Amino acid sequence: MSISQQEAGPGKPEVDEIASLQIESDFGRAVVGQVAQTVVGQSEVVERVLIALLTGGHLLLEGVPGIAKTLLVQSVGKAISLEFKRVQFTIDLLPSDILGAEILDQKKGEFRIHKGPIFTNLLLADEINRASPKVQSALLEAMQERKVSLGEETHSLPAPFLVIATQNPVEQAGTFELPEAQLDRFMMCHRLRYPTEVEETEVVRRTLNLKLVRQGDGAVPQSMFDAIGDHQPLQIGDLTEAMESVQRVHVSDVFVNDCVKLINATRKHPHLVLGCSPRAILSLVQASRARAYLYGRDYVVPEDLFCLAEDVILHRVRLNYEAIAEGVTGRGLLEDLVGSIF
Secondary structure, eight states, X not given: OOHHHXXXXXXXXXXXXXXXXXXXXXXXXXXXXXXXXXXXXOHHHHHHHHXXXXXXXXXXXEOOTTSSHHHHHHHHHHHTTOOEEEEEOOTTOOHHHHHEEEEEETTTTEXXXXXXXXXXXEEEEETGGGSOHHHHHHHHHHHHHOXXXXXXXXXXXXXXXXXXXXXXXXXXXXXXXXOHHHHTTSSEEEEXXXXXXXXXXXXXXXHHTOOEEEETTEEEEXXXXXXXXXXXXXXXXXXXXXXXXXXXXXXXXXXXXXXXXXHHHHHHOTTEEEOOOHHHHHHHHHHHHHHHHHTTOSBOOHHHHHHHHHHHHGGGOEEOHHHHHTTOOHHHHHHHHHHHHO
């Protein structure tokens, strides 16, 4: 049985409108309702962002430019009153541009700490693979430890703290591919699709309804970012309560054993030169708990595993040259592994 076949069960959204997500939790419905006012489609991405928020795991989004990744993330942050910052990664970016640095105050004759954009609740690392390995490593170290050392002082990052990174899977010129050890730091990697014709029609309709923003005698056209509502239905305290509810979701021994078998199978498959680390098992279980909470359950079911396996596993494994030459794909291989276990 393939993953796509498994996903057809109850609870899996079959249409693309965000508002159609069958979220049952009050927290999830409030966020979905806010995001649906500005973002059309991409319902799966909204679900993955919610899962990342509820588990404190970081998220990697792969997709071509212009499909509302930044708009979606900013809309989620606005809905929960999270501090949001965006950094455009480039080849000349330095670690201090992200983390901050000690700066000499010439008037006072002493050093002071200047904190970088990483000191926020929700950081969008746009096109992370365009930065040098040194910058990537500095960011991912802070993601893992949730602390930053500036000078002789160590500073804790705000709580909650979440990094959502993006990368363009098509254009590779001038990029530095994230190594496997760094990719493993991301709980999930979701691959975005183009919107459907119906969704694109709705995007155009909403854009045509935008007005001008006047600045003195001049004016500029509104963008979809200007359309993000000021209403903030949730606060950080609501997110904390939802995270506590996720921790109470029951995970059976059978479910844990299924996750362990699936991850172990990636380490033994002849077509894989690299399998998943133990961190993948933890990510799969925690993400499943968050998904169960969003859909109104206090226990996980196999459907949670089937739905999340691709996002949790595929960016952690590597096909060998023989498998690539034979036309084997990561998704097809994962379907075989899931079918052999269930």
